[in-house]
Amino acid sequence: MKAKGWLAVVVIAALVAALSVVAADAKHAIKVGGQCDRTGATKLVGVEICPAVTDYIRLVNKKGGVMGHTLEYTEIEHEYRVDRGVEAYERLKRDGAVAVLDYGTPIVYALTPRHMEDKIPAITPGFGRADSTDGEVWPYIFPMAASYWSQAAGALQYIKEKGAKKGTKIAYLYFDNPAGREGIPMMERVAKKEGYEIRLFAVPPPGLEMGPQVIDITRRMRADWVVGHLFGRSPSVSIKEFRKAGFPLDRVISLVWGAGEADVEAAGWDVSQGYLGLQFAAVGRNLPAIQEIIKMYRDEGKEVPKYVGGVYYNRGVLIGAILAEGIRLGLQFGEPLTGEKVKRGYEQIKNFTLGGFLPPLTVTPQDHEGGGWVRVYQVKGKEWVPVTDWIRGYRDEVFKLVNEANKKK
Amino acid sequence: MALYPLPLAMASYALGVALLLTIPLVSDSHTMAIVNLIGLAAIGAIGLNILTGYTGQVSLGHGAFMMVGAYTAAILSARYGMPFWVGLPAGGAVAAAVGTFFGIPSLRIKGLYLAIATLAAQFIIEWCINHIPWISGGVQSTIYVPTPAFLGWEINTEYRRYFMILPVFMLAYVAAQNLVRSRVGRAFIAIRDRDVAAEIIGVDVFKYKLLAFAVSSFYAGVAGALWTYYLKIANYEHFILSTSISYLAMVIIGGLGSVLGSVFGATFITLLPIVLVYVVEGIASLFGFTYFAIADFLANLRLIIFGGLIILFLAIEPEGLYRMWGNIKRYFRFWPFSY
Numbered sequence: 001m002k003a004k005g006w007l008a009v010v011v012i013a014a015l016v017a018a019l020s021v022v023a024a025d026a027k028h029a030i031k032v033g034g035q036c037d038r039t040g041a042t043k044l045v046g047v048e049i050c051p052a053v054t055d056y057i058r059l060v061n062k063k064g065g066v067m068g069h070t071l072e073y074t075e076i077e078h079e080y081r082v083d084r085g086v087e088a089y090e091r092l093k094r095d096g097a098v099a100v101l102d103y104g105t106p107i108v109y110a111l112t113p114r115h116m117e118d119k120i121p122a123i124t125p126g127f128g129r130a131d132s133t134d135g136e137v138w139p140y141i142f143p144m145a146a147s148y149w150s151q152a153a154g155a156l157q158y159i160k161e162k163g164a165k166k167g168t169k170i171a172y173l174y175f176d177n178p179a180g181r182e183g184i185p186m187m188e189r190v191a192k193k194e195g196y197e198i199r200l201f202a203v204p205p206p207g208l209e210m211g212p213q214v215i216d217i218t219r220r221m222r223a224d225w226v227v228g229h230l231f232g233r234s235p236s237v238s239i240k241e242f243r244k245a246g247f248p249l250d251r252v253i254s255l256v257w258g259a260g261e262a263d264v265e266a267a268g269w270d271v272s273q274g275y276l277g278l279q280f281a282a283v284g285r286n287l288p289a290i291q292e293i294i295k296m297y298r299d300e301g302k303e304v305p306k307y308v309g310g311v312y313y314n315r316g317v318l319i320g321a322i323l324a325e326g327i328r329l330g331l332q333f334g335e336p337l338t339g340e341k342v343k344r345g346y347e348q349i350k351n352f353t354l355g356g357f358l359p360p361l362t363v364t365p366q367d368h369e370g371g372g373w374v375r376v377y378q379v380k381g382k383e384w385v386p387v388t389d390w391i392r393g394y395r396d397e398v399f400k401l402v403n404e405a406n407k408k409k
Numbered sequence: 410m411a412l413y414p415l416p417l418a419m420a421s422y423a424l425g426v427a428l429l430l431t432i433p434l435v436s437d438s439h440t441m442a443i444v445n446l447i448g449l450a451a452i453g454a455i456g457l458n459i460l461t462g463y464t465g466q467v468s469l470g471h472g473a474f475m476m477v478g479a480y481t482a483a484i485l486s487a488r489y490g491m492p493f494w495v496g497l498p499a500g501g502a503v504a505a506a507v508g509t510f511f512g513i514p515s516l517r518i519k520g521l522y523l524a525i526a527t528l529a530a531q532f533i534i535e536w537c538i539n540h541i542p543w544i545s546g547g548v549q550s551t552i553y554v555p556t557p558a559f560l561g562w563e564i565n566t567e568y569r570r571y572f573m574i575l576p577v578f579m580l581a582y583v584a585a586q587n588l589v590r591s592r593v594g595r596a597f598i599a600i601r602d603r604d605v606a607a608e609i610i611g612v613d614v615f616k617y618k619l620l621a622f623a624v625s626s627f628y629a630g631v632a633g634a635l636w637t638y639y640l641k642i643a644n645y646e647h648f649i650l651s652t653s654i655s656y657l658a659m660v661i662i663g664g665l666g667s668v669l670g671s672v673f674g675a676t677f678i679t680l681l682p683i684v685l686v687y688v689v690e691g692i693a694s695l696f697g698f699t700y701f702a703i704a705d706f707l708a709n710l711r712l713i714i715f716g717g718l719i720i721l722f723l724a725i726e727p728e729g730l731y732r733m734w735g736n737i738k739r740y741f742r743f744w745p746f747s748y
Contacts, residue, residue: 087439110644
């Protein structure tokens with residue numbers, strides 16, 4: 001009993017101590033924040049994206065901040081869970097964040113109504129909400145990167161350039177959750193338009209078993225192309241299965257969440273030769289922003305982590321850069337900075353490339369996606385190598401879908 | 410008020426209600442969000458405790474029944490324009506019907522076997538909601554709900570949402586306390602303790618098992634519907650298997666077979682990760698690290714502490730936080746004697 005009584009005292013004391021931590025308020029700092037998942041279902045991605053965001057913000061601050069303001073970035077871990085995501089957002093809002101990163105498709109869905117209420121703009125690159133491309137319906141949600149619809153359209157554009165014609169058989173292998181299914185309407189539209197034969201193959205979560213689907217695709221359907229939209233550990237499983245079935249991997253295109261180094265590593269680099277993947281940010285270290293980050297690491301006397309310049313890391317750098325750019329443009333509208341001004345700032349972004357990181361990103365009040373460009377990369381040797389320039393396809397179809405989706409609401 | 414005959418109990422109850430009412434006066438919207446999340450979890454946990462704690466039927470499908478409630482409410486509000494106070498009981502009722510159906514196997518199977526059957530329920534319901542477009546509202550399985558309103562008040566801030574959740578929580582709490590101290594509740598406990606003996610003394614085991622499933626699913630459905638109105642969106646991804654398991658964790662840590670314990674457990678499981686965020690940041694600064702330098706380590710450290718604390722609590726008091734609470738109360742009541 002004594003021990004229990006003490007334990008209770010200790011627990012209560014710990015709670016009181018924890019809740020009385022008050023964040024110091026720096027002068028002139030602009031507060032931004034984001035969520036992250038260094039643990040949980042998709043941590044393979046989180047452990048590379050999140051340090052990249054903070055590295056870039058640190059770099060901006062080292063260079064004197066944005067128009068003399070330092071950026072104070074708060075990262076909150078949410079384990080990819082919705083309730084924790086809601087709490088994280090509320091905490092950022094309380095601390096006065098004027099721009100946030102929403103991390104994870106289900107969390108983006110859950111937080112969308114709150115962004116509208118609170119007038120705090122969220123960027124959600126690669127996390128879905130394809131319908132939020134329309135900035136007039138969703139004023140405070142900014143995908144800022146190709147949505148799943150645009151990605152599917154880009155993949156089909158590439159397939160078309162590779163000589164697909166009427167009757168070409170395309171399999172869409174997708175993770176059976178809202179994020180995975182989001183690409184379906186686009187695939188069906190384009191198939192109808194081009195006369196492709198398209199079939200859908202669902203992979204139930206957690207997606208570590210897809211032998212039957214792959215055999216179906218390769219033996220029964222005899223597909224010419226496969227468009228894959230898988231997450232977490234499942235892309236690597238699909239690579240292995242297609243290799244086992246003898247399907248040419250240069251006919252398999254993965255959307256953005258199956259195109260990282262970690263995915264290929266899990267399957268084995270030699271196994272994955274030829275595998276194609278889409279990117280919305282450039283890959284590699286030969287980019288000015290990445291070079292600056294590497295230099296910053298060296299100046300601080302730290303070792304440059306292995307993942308710098310990798311697929312997911314670079315996406316994180318892109319997120320940090322877009323946050324900084326939105327704030328820079330938002331400051332034109334006067335101080336103090338508010339969420340509304342950052343939103344208007346985002347909409348001013350014109351021809352933003354961050355030194356070859358992306359195609360000229362141009363955001364307008366109508367188009368929060370910024371063009372929907374993607375680039376096809378291929379596994380060659382030990383790295384992802386670009387095989388096309390920035391491409392996009394079927395823009396009219398994408399916008400038709402966006403408008404239809406938003407009319408329903 | 411026959412629940413609390415003693416004046417002391419009445420006073421402590423009144424104090425509890427007063428505390429609940431003063432929370433919004435002293436908190437910012439972030440704290441309110443945490444309180445709301447605890448309230449939502451507590452309603453669901455009370456429901457699961459009626460089934461698992463009182464009747465002894467292990468369920469791994471609680472999240473799925475919440476899903477049913479969430480989508481029912483969303484469909485009623487988004488497509489038929491029903492207000493939220495219609496959506497809540499309707500969500501509960503539909504979930505209760507579904508839960509009763511999936512409770513039928515409990516007549517023949519018990520324990521782990523039933524756990525697997527309810528696990529199947531979780532997957533079946535998840536799949537159905539996901540693949541029937543009429544229910545899920547299309548490929549994204551997401552339904553937007555207009556801002557709930559009560560007598561012209563839009564429930565659109567964390568404070569107002571609190572006053573949407575609080576009455577439901579109080580009602581759920583009092584109803585559960587009443588239920589478990591009634592004839593029905595005693596029948597549940599008899600089934601939990603020895604179903605054969607219960608049958609011999611005249612408890613209709615099948616009926617009461619189904620009733621337990623119905624009541625428990627009703628609670629789950631109401632909790633799910635509240636989630637929908639809280640987020641203004643119904644999306645099944647909050648109610649997957651991991652959610653079912655964390656509800657099971659809540660009732661085990663809180664104390665099986667105790668209504669107040671469910672609330673303790675929900676508070677513990679919801680609050681602890683959030684508090685640990687601050688704790689690990691404090692630990693980091695204590696050792697002179699910045700958060701970002703060792704963020705990965707801290708994220709995993711938090712998981713380790715979380716798991717460790719759960720093991721510690723259960724090792725010290727297998728009967729959960731409710732029992733710990735009782736021990737503390739007793740200590741002060743009998744002081745200076747030990748018993």
